[in-house]
Amino acid sequence: MDVVAKPDVTKDGQGATAGDGHSGGRGGATVHLADLHRRFGETRALDGLDLAIGAGELVSLLGPSGCGKTTALRVLAGFETPDKGRVVVDGADITDLPAQRRDMGMVFQSYSLFPNMNAMDNVAFGLRMRRMGASARRRRAGELLELVGLSKQARQYAHQLSGGQQQRVALARALAIEPRVLLLDEPLSALDAKVRVQLREQIRALQTRLQTTTVFVTHDQEEALSISDRVCVMREGRIEQVDVPAQLYANPATAFVAEFVGTMNRVPGVASERGVAVFGREVAVRGGTSRSAGARVDVLVRPEELSVAPSEEGSSVVVGKTFFGAVTRVSVLLEEGATVQVDRSSTDAAALDPGMIVTVTVTATEVMLADAPAE
Amino acid sequence: MAVAVAAGALAEELVTPPGRRRAGGRRRLRLWRGVVLVLAAIYFFVPIYAALRFALEDNLGHFSLAALSAIPHATGFMSAFLLSLRLAAVTMAITLVLVVPTTIFVHLRHPRLLVAFDGISLLPIGIPPIVLIVGVLQVAPSILKGTPYLLSLEYVVLAMPFAYRSLDAGLRAIDLKTLVEASRSLGGNLRSTLWRVILPNLRSALLSAVILTAALVLGEFTMASLDLYSTLPVWVVNTELLTAHISVAVSILSLLLTWVLLLGLSAFDRRQYKRFVAVAEET
Numbered sequence: 001m002d003v004v005a006k007p008d009v010t011k012d013g014q015g016a017t018a019g020d021g022h023s024g025g026r027g028g029a030t031v032h033l034a035d036l037h038r039r040f041g042e043t044r045a046l047d048g049l050d051l052a053i054g055a056g057e058l059v060s061l062l063g064p065s066g067c068g069k070t071t072a073l074r075v076l077a078g079f080e081t082p083d084k085g086r087v088v089v090d091g092a093d094i095t096d097l098p099a100q101r102r103d104m105g106m107v108f109q110s111y112s113l114f115p116n117m118n119a120m121d122n123v124a125f126g127l128r129m130r131r132m133g134a135s136a137r138r139r140r141a142g143e144l145l146e147l148v149g150l151s152k153q154a155r156q157y158a159h160q161l162s163g164g165q166q167q168r169v170a171l172a173r174a175l176a177i178e179p180r181v182l183l184l185d186e187p188l189s190a191l192d193a194k195v196r197v198q199l200r201e202q203i204r205a206l207q208t209r210l211q212t213t214t215v216f217v218t219h220d221q222e223e224a225l226s227i228s229d230r231v232c233v234m235r236e237g238r239i240e241q242v243d244v245p246a247q248l249y250a251n252p253a254t255a256f257v258a259e260f261v262g263t264m265n266r267v268p269g270v271a272s273e274r275g276v277a278v279f280g281r282e283v284a285v286r287g288g289t290s291r292s293a294g295a296r297v298d299v300l301v302r303p304e305e306l307s308v309a310p311s312e313e314g315s316s317v318v319v320g321k322t323f324f325g326a327v328t329r330v331s332v333l334l335e336e337g338a339t340v341q342v343d344r345s346s347t348d349a350a351a352l353d354p355g356m357i358v359t360v361t362v363t364a365t366e367v368m369l370a371d372a373p374a375e
Numbered sequence: 376m377a378v379a380v381a382a383g384a385l386a387e388e389l390v391t392p393p394g395r396r397r398a399g400g401r402r403r404l405r406l407w408r409g410v411v412l413v414l415a416a417i418y419f420f421v422p423i424y425a426a427l428r429f430a431l432e433d434n435l436g437h438f439s440l441a442a443l444s445a446i447p448h449a450t451g452f453m454s455a456f457l458l459s460l461r462l463a464a465v466t467m468a469i470t471l472v473l474v475v476p477t478t479i480f481v482h483l484r485h486p487r488l489l490v491a492f493d494g495i496s497l498l499p500i501g502i503p504p505i506v507l508i509v510g511v512l513q514v515a516p517s518i519l520k521g522t523p524y525l526l527s528l529e530y531v532v533l534a535m536p537f538a539y540r541s542l543d544a545g546l547r548a549i550d551l552k553t554l555v556e557a558s559r560s561l562g563g564n565l566r567s568t569l570w571r572v573i574l575p576n577l578r579s580a581l582l583s584a585v586i587l588t589a590a591l592v593l594g595e596f597t598m599a600s601l602d603l604y605s606t607l608p609v610w611v612v613n614t615e616l617l618t619a620h621i622s623v624a625v626s627i628l629s630l631l632l633t634w635v636l637l638l639g640l641s642a643f644d645r646r647q648y649k650r651f652v653a654v655a656e657e658t
Contacts, residue, residue, distance in 0.1 A: 079559075100559045112554060114576070
């Protein structure tokens with residue numbers, strides 16, 4: 001399924017408006033990746049990718065390894081040339097413009113600070129390339145280092161900085177040139193969990209403050225959902241869905257998105273005239289189903305859309321519990337052999353112990369079916 | 376009997392605590408290292424000592440500085456020495472101009488060719504000098520034929536394995552692709568990326584390439600001799616037939632010159648590094 005983004009820009013990238021849960025009045029550039037195709041040998045890295053990004057918006061490209069998200073970013077940066085399609089920024093076609101003339105700041109996955117320069121010189125590098133005077137350059141670089149909280153490390157070299165500090169300097173360096181678009185290629189993936197959370201919050205705060213249009217590539221759904229105005233889920237070079245995080249989670253357009261974003265159970269069901277029968281209850285299927293009545297199907301249900309209760313007539317067994325604070329995730333082994341995760345309040349879950357016979361029911365009014373029919 | 380001895384040794388091994396066994400192993404390893412070091416030192420220093428002693432003796436075997444003091448006035452010495460220095464400078468320049476961009480290009484654009492380049496770079500070591508000379512003669516610009524600078528082209532081929540490997544190691548030590556892309560995304564063009572980002576981070580590799588090339592040119596005899604040019608090594612060999620003491624004294628000085636050059640370049644590199652660290656530690 002190829003879903004073209006429905007952003008707050010027109011097809012030629014002009015005219016930002018508010019919408020889809022993000023505020024208007026953005027200061028950055030609009031971006032339109034129009035029908036991008038890129039092959040590497042037999043592999044189709046991009047297969048008709050079409051995405052429009054509003055000014056000042058932060059859009060994450062999310063997907064599994066090899067889905068084409070980094071290729072899309074590199075095409076936008078000018079490091080890859082598309083086989084077909086256009087890159088339009090603020091209405092201007094920049095497909096053939098070399099990377100050094102695109103005015104796009106980029107933070108890379110691997111540490112990319114120039115080892116021969118200290119933090120200050122790294123941040124000032126882009127300004128030097130723009131022939132800014134030495135004093136103005138130093139002042140601006142100092143401001144940017146202060147912005148990322150690294151003024152005291154201005155004269156330190158990359159090898160004297162921690163991974164998190166290096167990525168903050170790289171962020172300051174990318175922002176120093178006042179880029180039209182900020183490109184972030186999995187900048188947090190090499191950092192430990194605590195630093196990763198801190199830095200992503202800092203990136204979001206800075207982006208909101210500076211209103212720079214930002215494209216953030218990640219394979220971490222939590223990262224994408226927490227930081228983005230909109231998330232673009234990709235698969236095999238195509239867009240599966242582009243939407244605000246809440247909609248992506250609550251109303252996934254495809255089974256792939258449903259399973260990729262958040263935790264999803266696959267439970268056995270049987271197609272019926274009006275939907276699907278699952279755990280003895282008939283539930284409507286989102287978007288309808290073409291499966292013939294009586295066909296066995298895999299039903300996709302989120303852990304919070306299931307309920308579990310002790311019952312002597314039940315045919316399922318509690319096999320484990322994971323405490324998450326207010327919520328506890330209960331693992332239940334179904335009669336059919338599948339294990340499902342059920343989220344219950346920790347108070348309710350206290351009554352459920354491993355080995356207990358239980359009944360599982362669906363609380364959702366609408367469910368999705370997995371792509372492949374059940375065996 | 377042998378079985379009994381072996382059994383005894385095994386029993387002792389089992390009785391000896393592991394800590395003591397490890398300490399014994401370390402002692403034996405240190406001993407072997409010492410033996411190898413002494414043998415290597417003998418191999419290297421005895422000929423140098425013998426040459427130095429010979430250079431500091433007169434014909435009667437008495438200590439004398441006559442050979443050393445006669446060097447500057449020896450016929451043909453200065454011209455041979457200056458020719459070697461000129462050839463070293465020209466060879467280093469051509470080598471850097473050819474090998475640096477090529478190696479960077481291959482690393483950046485065609486990394487799959489690195490394996491082939493590794494093999495090709497070793498060819499000059501395996502090909503006889505006379506073949507290299509004939510090959511270079513075929514392709515050398517006619518303006519260079521008949522001049523000693525033809526030798527520089529031959530030396531460039533000869534120095535390629537060393538220069539290429541130094542630069543290759545330097546490039547493998549940095550994330551070249553990311554650094555270049557970072558520079559480009561910030562507005563850096565090819566020239567500024569090369570001068571401000573790539574070359575400064577290859578300083579040690581470039582120094583190694585230069586040092587090895589210089590050492591090779593200052594010591595190369597075969598090609599210069601076949602081409603009938605009197606470089607320093609050729610002059611040393613020719614002079615040996617007439618005044619052996621002076622010839623050996625020049626050899627010693629040539630060796631010292633190369634050492635001084637190596638030490639100087641290494642010291643420069645260390646000083647740069649210390650400055651780099653000192654600036655950082657001030658903050």
